[in-house]
Amino acid sequence: MTAEIIVVTSGKGGVGKTTTSASLATGLAMAGKKTAVIDFDVGLRNLDLIMGCERRVVYDFVNVVHGEATLKQSLIKDKRYDNLYVLAASQTRDKDALTMEGVEKVLDGLSEEGFEYVVCDSPAGIEKGAHLAMYFADHAVVVVNPEVSSVRDSDRILGLLASKTRRAEKGESPVTQHLLLTRYNPARVAIGEMLSVKDVEEILGIEVVGVIPESENVLTASNNGIPVIVDAASQAGQAYSDTVARILGEERPLRFIDVPKKGFLQRVFGG
């Protein structure tokens, strides 16, 4: 059995790739899928913190690629879901420590171990690390903020997914593209200050797979090292749950994209 490989990418940094990778992987595990999430940002390890396993990293991705540790030794089992594993990035090596052959070997190894999904958390940019993270992908989640530089960069990434991946080079069916709009603020959209879901969809010519509202719960979750999807009471968590369900083929309407109705006092005094 071959694992489905999902890359989480964006081009621009700071748009929510790692937050998304953590919640997507956790959501897949919650849906009963055996899932691994890999941090491709060699030299700037961060996924471990968002997943809350930073103190349990012994061996990392680069160690496995270089044969210094086995895959089994390096996979960190999640505290909450026993079908979820994290493979951390190296903090000490540089980005050249990863090779195409090495990455392929690790991905094949994960398939042999019975993993159904592998989530690849891409570094920012369009250089080697980002290229390696997307190369073997079957699906891509392109994370975009409703902001000009992020939208432009994501269009560039969509172009690379269509040309610089194994599927593209081998002439196989293309990588399935999913656009995920994060840090969305419906109130600012309503008064014309922020690009809307429709604007972004029209500019990029692709429908969104989900919209994650800007939410204080995202920072709280990262402070605690708990992926925000686990916080089922938060809008961001629920929006991620919907997104994972859609990636798994379920149809769900978009939520949290309109301004909530204000109460009487709020209407009088603003706020």
Added chain:
Amino acid sequence: MGILDFLKRKPEATASVARERLRIIVAQERSTRGAPDYLPMMRNELLEVIKKYVHVDLEAISINFERDSGHEILELSVTLPEGKQAARSETKGEAKTG
């Protein structure tokens, strides 16, 4: 709108500006995606030549690159300014930037 809202500074509705700018730049970048690296330089040199005869801006020149099965099409279009007065006949070619 609350009755106290007028006290707050009202930010401008700039999303439409962002949308138009993105529409143009994304279309332009898609049209030259996978095209040879020399295109931007060629565009600038063409501009210099055209400027000797007609005053046009860089934005007036658009280059489209298409790859069909077997052949490549390089499409160049120059939007000339409206009206005869805008056209210049001098061939000195002032080094005017802008």
